[in-house]
Amino acid sequence: MKLEKVTNNDRKADKRWYDDACGTALAMELVGERWSLLIVRELMFGPRRFGELRGGLPGISANVLTQRLEGMEEVGILVRRKLPPPANVQVYELTPWGYQSETAIQELGRWAVRSRRHDPTLPLSAAAIMMSFRTMIDRSRSGERPMQVGFDIAPDAFVAAIDAHGIAVRRAQPDSVDLRLAAQPPVLAAIVYGGLPVAAAERDGALAVTGDRGLLAHFVTLFPLPPKTG
Structure with a gap:
């Protein structure tokens, strides 16, 4: 009662x-x-x-x-x-x-991106792209080349630590990192999820890269999207 x-x-x-x-x-x-x-x-x-x-x-x-x-x-x-x-x-x-x-x-995000209505070219915030990395990281491969990646996403800045446990992201100035990327969220999404070549983004002035480019080539492969339903 x-x-x-x-x-x-x-x-x-x-x-x-x-x-x-x-x-x-x-x-x-x-x-x-x-x-x-x-x-x-x-x-x-x-x-x-x-x-x-x-x-x-x-x-x-x-x-x-x-x-x-x-x-x-x-x-x-x-x-x-x-x-x-x-x-x-x-x-x-x-x-x-x-x-x-x-x-x-x-888990809701992983489920939803399998929809054919998912459009990675739509606008997204700095927190959204960082959350997407934490969601889609392939932990079976993230330990192959541990790295510290910094992101300058004006006015925000983040540091991501990638290792066998996945990816840990925090708001911080990316001063001492292995790789530093300066770009807005839609550009990062286009590179990681949409297959936009890094060279093309740099040529257009949408991306600035500092540090180990070999790590960058590995980084962009760590976030595979699952197959679509139907």
Whole structure:
């Protein structure tokens, strides 16, 4: 009876309750609204300011972003805090539980890219391309040539450590790395997933490469897309 009472109270506070005990139904309540999962994706590499989140999700309005952030803060997926001086700005950050959603997001991404509707030429954010690398890395081959790869994706910067465990990515200035790539996300996606030759991207001024080009030749082969369905 106690469980029934708590459940009924929760339902009064949540107008979108599915009346379904399945965890998948609850997951949809938590992050199933439009933009919610993409906000989580943008926060996977650390805290972001409101404007930075809008920059990564150019199609979202300020009002909708505010609503989604408030909702996910309420259920414990993220927290809002103020950075200490001299930054002194408000940021949003995933909770430890929020970060644990990455596995689910990756599996959903692996499943979805098998659709013939998947179009790797569409726009994507810096966090999106980094998440795609973490999702699609071929761990059976990632240990063949361990490397540190830096990415200059203005205004963001990342460092990726690739080894037998896969790929670990963090926001950081790529100062001491084996290979450094300066390009926007669609260019990186075109090279890795679309077969755009590195030389062509460089010739067009869309890519700048510093470091071991042999590692680059290996790097672009580490993220195979699965076959399409049907």
